[in-house]
Amino acid sequence: MPTDPNPQRTDFSVDFMGRYVCNGLDEALRSADRGQRLDARPFDVIILGGGSFGSIVAQHLFSVDKAHAHRILVIETGPLALPEHLQNLPLMTGVPVWSTPWRSPIFFPGLANCLGGRSLFWGGWSPELLDAEMSDDEWPKAIKEDLRDGLFADAARQIGTDETNDFIYGPLHFALRNRLFDGISAGKVPAAIPLVELPNHPIVGKDESQQLEALRGLLGMTGAAGGPNDKQVLLNMLKLEAPLAVQVRTRPGFFPFNKFSTMPLMIRATRQAYDESVGDDVKKRLMIVPNCRVKRLRTVNGRVTAIETTLGDVPVPAEGRVVIALGTIESTRIALLSFQGTKRYELIGQNLIAHLRSNLTVRIPREAFPDVEAIKELQASALFVKGRYKGTRVGHFHLQITAAGLSALGSDSEAELFKKIPDIDTLDQFRRTTDTHVVINVRGVGEMQPKNALSRVRLAAEQDEFGIPRAFVSLIPSDTDKALWDTMDKVSDDVAKLLANGLPFEVLIPNAPPVKVNSDTDLRSVFPYEQGQNKRRDGLGTTHHEAGTLWMGDAKTGDSVTDVFGRFYGVENAYAIGPALLPTTGSPNPMLSGVALARRLAEQLAQAPAFEPEEGYTALFDGKTIDNWHMTGPGAFRVIDAALESIPGGDIGLFWYTKPMPENYTLKLKWRCWQEDANSGVFIRFPEPTSADYNKYDNRAYVAVNFGFEVQIDDIGMPDGDDKHRTGAIYNQQPSSMLASNPV
Numbered sequence: 001m002p003t004d005p006n007p008q009r010t011d012f013s014v015d016f017m018g019r020y021v022c023n024g025l026d027e028a029l030r031s032a033d034r035g036q037r038l039d040a041r042p043f044d045v046i047i048l049g050g051g052s053f054g055s056i057v058a059q060h061l062f063s064v065d066k067a068h069a070h071r072i073l074v075i076e077t078g079p080l081a082l083p084e085h086l087q088n089l090p091l092m093t094g095v096p097v098w099s100t101p102w103r104s105p106i107f108f109p110g111l112a113n114c115l116g117g118r119s120l121f122w123g124g125w126s127p128e129l130l131d132a133e134m135s136d137d138e139w140p141k142a143i144k145e146d147l148r149d150g151l152f153a154d155a156a157r158q159i160g161t162d163e164t165n166d167f168i169y170g171p172l173h174f175a176l177r178n179r180l181f182d183g184i185s186a187g188k189v190p191a192a193i194p195l196v197e198l199p200n201h202p203i204v205g206k207d208e209s210q211q212l213e214a215l216r217g218l219l220g221m222t223g224a225a226g227g228p229n230d231k232q233v234l235l236n237m238l239k240l241e242a243p244l245a246v247q248v249r250t251r252p253g254f255f256p257f258n259k260f261s262t263m264p265l266m267i268r269a270t271r272q273a274y275d276e277s278v279g280d281d282v283k284k285r286l287m288i289v290p291n292c293r294v295k296r297l298r299t300v301n302g303r304v305t306a307i308e309t310t311l312g313d314v315p316v317p318a319e320g321r322v323v324i325a326l327g328t329i330e331s332t333r334i335a336l337l338s339f340q341g342t343k344r345y346e347l348i349g350q351n352l353i354a355h356l357r358s359n360l361t362v363r364i365p366r367e368a369f370p371d372v373e374a375i376k377e378l379q380a381s382a383l384f385v386k387g388r389y390k391g392t393r394v395g396h397f398h399l400q401i402t403a404a405g406l407s408a409l410g411s412d413s414e415a416e417l418f419k420k421i422p423d424i425d426t427l428d429q430f431r432r433t434t435d436t437h438v439v440i441n442v443r444g445v446g447e448m449q450p451k452n453a454l455s456r457v458r459l460a461a462e463q464d465e466f467g468i469p470r471a472f473v474s475l476i477p478s479d480t481d482k483a484l485w486d487t488m489d490k491v492s493d494d495v496a497k498l499l500a501n502g503l504p505f506e507v508l509i510p511n512a513p514p515v516k517v518n519s520d521t522d523l524r525s526v527f528p529y530e531q532g533q534n535k536r537r538d539g540l541g542t543t544h545h546e547a548g549t550l551w552m553g554d555a556k557t558g559d560s561v562t563d564v565f566g567r568f569y570g571v572e573n574a575y576a577i578g579p580a581l582l583p584t585t586g587s588p589n590p591m592l593s594g595v596a597l598a599r600r601l602a603e604q605l606a607q608a609p610a611f612e613p614e615e616g617y618t619a620l621f622d623g624k625t626i627d628n629w630h631m632t633g634p635g636a637f638r639v640i641d642a643a644l645e646s647i648p649g650g651d652i653g654l655f656w657y658t659k660p661m662p663e664n665y666t667l668k669l670k671w672r673c674w675q676e677d678a679n680s681g682v683f684i685r686f687p688e689p690t691s692a693d694y695n696k697y698d699n700r701a702y703v704a705v706n707f708g709f710e711v712q713i714d715d716i717g718m719p720d721g722d723d724k725h726r727t728g729a730i731y732n733q734q735p736s737s738m739l740a741s742n743p744v
Contacts, residue, residue: 003027018080021115021270023287025311028073031281039674040282041641042317043073045605046307047325048294048334050076051117052591053578053598054325055262056158059269060602062286066624067608067642068276074266074288075309077326078113082120083267085259095120102329103460104473108541111327115290116263118544119591124259125400125445126161126592127243127384128152128199133396133586138450140554142564147596153202155596159260161243162202172438173381175369176403176499180383181237183498191491193386195236242382242400276638278647283640295468297322297338303572304338310466321573321605325598328352328546328580332457333471335550335561335568335576342570347561349457351548352475353585356397356446356485357538360492360527361508364438368501380404386587387491389446389484397446397488398587399495403438439508442495444488449480450548450584457549475540486529489536493523510534547579547590565604566597577601608642617668620657630658632689633701643672646680654689654701671713679718681710681731709733 003024007016032042045061047054058074081095100110112118129152134144156162184192269286277283289311298306298313304322307314316322324331335348381403389395448455460472477485496505497519506514507527511534515526531537553560555569560583562568566575577598579590613619621629623642631637634649644655667684686708687693689700697703704710710731717726724734 017083017267018290021267021288022080022290023281023284025075025289025292025309025314027281028287028289029312029314031284031287032071037282037674041071042315042320043071043287044317044320045070045072045323046314046316046320047072047074047323048307049117049325049327049331050074050115050266050288050290051112051325051327052119052122052262053594054323055116055119055266056595056598057323057325057577057602057605058286058288059262059265060599061606062269062273064603064606065285066639068285068639069608069641070285070606072286073314074286075292075294075307075314076115076288076290077111077293078115079290081114082116083263085119085261085263086121087259088261101464102333102457102471102473103462104475104541106473106475106541107539108329108473109544111330115266115288116261117327119261120263122261122544122589122591124244125242125384125589126156126159127386127398127588128156128202129586129588129593130199130386130396132388132394133447133584133588135584138583140552140564142554143552143597146600147593151596151600152592154599155592156202158595158599159591161592172369172403173383176381176401176438176440177237177240177383179499179501180240180385180401180495183495184385185236188498189385189387189491189494191387191389191487191494193388195239196232198236198239198386200235201238201241240383240385242384242402244382278636283638283645293466294326294334295337295466296334297574299338299342299571299574302342302570304574316573321575323575323577323601323605325577328549328578329457329471329473331576331578331580332549333459333469336457336459336471337468339568339570339574342568344558344561344569347559349549350453351450351551351583352455352457352473352546353448353450353452353548353582354475354540355543355545355585355587356444356448356477356481356488356540357543358444358485358489358492358529358536359538360442360444360489360496360523360536362440362442362496362500363506363508363514364440364500365503365505366436366438368499368503368505369438385491385495387488389487391480391483393449393480395447395449395480395484396587397444397484397491399488399492400443400445401440401495402443403440403499440496440499442492444492445543445587445589446481446484446488447585447587449478450551452476452478452481454478473541473546475546477540485537489524489529496523545579545585545590547582547585550576550580551583552581553583566601575601611642614668617666628657628659629655630690631655632703633699651699652701652705654683654704656683656689656704673713673715677716677718678713679716680713682713683708683710685709 003026007014007019030036032040034040047058054074058072061070061072078097081097082089095114097112097114098110099113100108112121153162183189184195266288270288273284273286276285293310295308295310297304298308304316306316307322324334326334332349339345339348383401385399385401387397387399389397454476455474457471457473459469462470464470500519502519504516504518506516507523508514509527517523517526527536529536531539550561552562552564552566555563562576562581566577566581568574568576578594581597582590582593611619611622621644624639626639631653633653634651635653636647637644637655638647669682683704686704689703694700694703712725712729712731713727714725715727717723723729724732
């Protein structure tokens with residue numbers, strides 16, 4: 001059934017956005033069919049999954065492909081459900097796109113089957129991996145060097161974690177941070193990594209002229225500098241700022257990204273692709289096909305030749321490459337279904353890792369903060385502490401600390417942090433709030449041990465609704481994982497007591513009355529280190545951070561599924577992207593690392609041979625940039641596959657080189673015609689059309705017609721077939737006898 005070319009109506013709305021951004025598979029395949037159009041080009045980069053990381057690959061490849069040499073097809077299982085991050089939109093309880101297509105004895109919330117994927121719902125804490133979290137034994141040197149040499153920084157800038165959180169400030173935030181800094185510096189949180197050992201906040205060093213007073217301003221500090229070590233103290237304090245993927249300032253005149261999601265990037269890229277094509281699907285460099293589920297890939301002699309989907313097969317051309325970006329478990333399932341018998345197949349699905357996660361919420365009376373001025377309105381704070389476990393294996397964790405001033409009955413420490421205030425009336429209500437307590441939530445996130453033989457993804461005996469085996473997931477913590485989890489929870493208790501400043505406080509336990517404790521109470525006796533519903537510890541499958549099953553490695557080691565660019569060792573033209581590639585996860589949310597690796601792959605796929613003109617010649621067009629060219633008259637030219645392609649208008653149009661040419665020169669070029677009756681030409685030795693001397697011309701392309709010479713391109717020789725009107729002739733000038741007897 002052909003895709004409706006018009007926006008569709010529901011009972012309540014018109015789906016302009018879906019038709020604005022997406023295409024049907026029939027439209028995509030037709031646009032690549034050379035049987036219907038000689039100038040049709042196949043999709044040479046096909047991305048399976050338009051979620052968090054598939055979208056990054058598609059958008060970045062579209063952007064860096066200056067030669068327009070690639071056509072990109074994104075195939076997404078679900079629909080276009082939201083155009084933006086959920087928290088940037090009017091209040092809604094959720095979007096019915098979540099599903100769990102795999103089976104497991106542990107609970108998984110599943111996948112967000114929609115364009116943008118989990119980036120539409122993601123909460124936003126995204127610190128950078130430490131060097132210690134990427135050991136040389138597990139991470140290839142080339143990847144680590146690329147990440148440190150700009151990829152992490154570019155990814156941080158894209159998702160917004162390279163800036164300070166300007167919207168989190170004020171007496172409460174400053175008081176909490178100062179107390180946390182003093183306590184860690186005094187050794188009251190033994191497992192916290194000393195701040196001096198942590199890398200500087202990304203904002204430090206962006207401007208080498210940034211001085212001490214600027215840092216003091218960022219940290220809300222006043223008064224005279226404290227001495228020679230004052231700058232290092234301030235740098236260390238800045239390391240406690242929360243790495244939230246929220247950007248509040250970009251550059252003058254530009255709106256911020258706010259809560260990061262990939263959908264605005266994809267919408268912009270698809271609309272740019274449409275504008276470039278002038279509505280011609282054959283010329284669109286990027287197409288997105290939603291509601292199309294991938295079943296498996298067909299391979300021949302170690303190459304993917306076709307993609308089987310629920311809407312039909314998608315051919316993969318000889319030079320085509322396929323990127324699997326379906327989420328860790330689904331990407332692994334597709335690889336297991338598709339690559340049987342290939343090199344290192346037996347490794348696919350091993351090394352499954354996720355994150356250990358715990359939550360502690362306490363309510364502290366305002367008297368614990370005597371140095372804070374009277375606060376009559378709700379305030380928010382967000383802080384970050386990095387910790388280390390030293391046992392049979394060194395492991396890492398971090399604490400995400402959120403706080404808000406609330407009434408005696410309040411318990412939501414994220415009341416402002418992740419929620420927008422929609423109108424001035426609601427804002428006034430916040431201003432009138434009288435805060436009597438500070439509610440603090442301490443969320444611990446810890447890494448799991450890699451290469452745990454008990455944790456893996458395999459194919460299940462059960463089949464899905466399309467007759468394809470589902471994935472079966474085993475995720476079991478090791479003894480090392482359990483010991484790290486205990487250490488992390490103990491640090492959470494230490495931080496809660498530190499912030500309570502020796503005063504009694506309350507532990508808020510889900511579905512139970514608050515428990516009042518003293519500063520010397522063992523919080524484990526009140527709120528045990530247990531896992532399960534309404535317990536301190538979250539289920540292993542609830543973090544959405546599944547990773548590792550298609551991990552990257554050097555070819556010489558022979559113990560990884562993919563190479564340093566995510567290409568499967570057994571398949572020449574198949575790549576993976578996303579957290580599945582990570583050899584280890586450390587404690588950070590894998591979003592930052594996933595974005596960095598996605599951008600890296602896009603740049604690798606976009607690489608093309610450098611354009612070199614013949615010796616003695618200067619290139620007027622390098623296959624990418626048209627900065628020195630200008631359109632005069634109707635029509636247009638566009639860059640397609642490193643060539644200039646014309647779009648005819650209603651009259652003569654001229655795309656002319658605006659830099660001065662030498663008095664005498666030899667011009668070499670190649671042309672291609674898609675129609676037998678195509679008629680064009682190359683004008684030489686004409687005056688500048690935009691000169692004031694030619695103001696009388698309505699169409700200044702006729703300046704070249706009237707005062708220059710046209711080297712004709714017309715195999716038919718319209719209107720009469722005369723040699724002086726055929727390809728290679730100077731138009732209307734009788735050609736030499738040699739040209740007449742040997743037409744071009």
